[in-house]
Amino acid sequence: MFAVLGNIEFELITYWDGFEATFGVDYAEHARIEGKPGLQFVGEKLDEIQISLAFHQHYCVPDVELARLRTAMKAHQALALVFGNGDYRGWFVITDVTAVSQQTDTTGNVWALTATVSLREYIGDPKNPLKPPAVKTALPGTGTVTGAVPAPSGVALYVREGVNYAKQAQSALQGAMSAVRIAQKMKDNPTVALTRVPGLLSQLNTVAVPLGKSSSAFSAIGEALPGAITLSRATGQAATTIQQAQGALASVDSNNIAAALGTVSGQLNAASTTLTQVSPTLSEMAAKITVRSL
Known part of the structure; x- marks a missing residue:
């Protein structure tokens, strides 16, 4: 982030x-009789x-x-x-x-x-200035140090893991979608298109694995953090869709490669839509980690 x-x-x-x-x-300007005005630093x-x-x-x-x-x-x-x-x-x-x-x-x-x-x-009250979001509590007996940054909680560790895996999957998914589009352009030459299948299966695996790990991480904190339940379901649903795409490619041949690629393209778009819909929630989770509000 x-x-x-x-x-x-x-x-x-x-x-x-x-x-x-x-x-x-800012400088205040003071007029002078028969002379240029003077400047005084204000703040x-x-x-x-x-x-x-x-x-x-x-x-x-x-x-x-x-x-x-x-x-x-x-x-x-x-x-x-x-x-x-x-x-x-x-x-x-x-x-x-x-x-x-x-x-x-x-x-x-x-x-x-x-x-x-x-x-x-935004300055707020100069006598009681706003603290950085990571500053939680005052440390007794210190002058320049005004607060302590706590170590990440157990919930925070799961959130970080879930967010990182989800973002890793989103990035890999974009690459897989691009690879499928390239393969679809070869549909008139099934033999060449088939040579793309092993690489596509490998790319889909780089999407499915982190999605599964993300879903598990969010599921582990579902009771402590309600938003995690939504993310667990979404990443789990997307993982299932990717696995279905892998199944569609697993047994293709020159007779059905074009249809299979069309099916896979639709499944990848569906997975992308699922992840996009929870993107605001995912961003909010990541933001909480950055400002250490968990």
């Missing part, structure tokens, strides 16, 4: 498209950040992701901006969200869009 804003997670490859930050200071300006994002149906539901940003903006709440390496940038409010649809289908469903999110630093 590249960064998280509140509970909204951003991936470098799939979401993040640009980052622009503005810093400044720092609030930091402002613009984040450029790209959403595409291949890895998310663009309308859903845009709605999450609008909901966060309308909540009028300060959100912590933390990068994946632990770099804490501070608390910010969302002041503007600008979206441009890049691609739609014939009925108006958005397939791809770009968005720009404008953030403005």
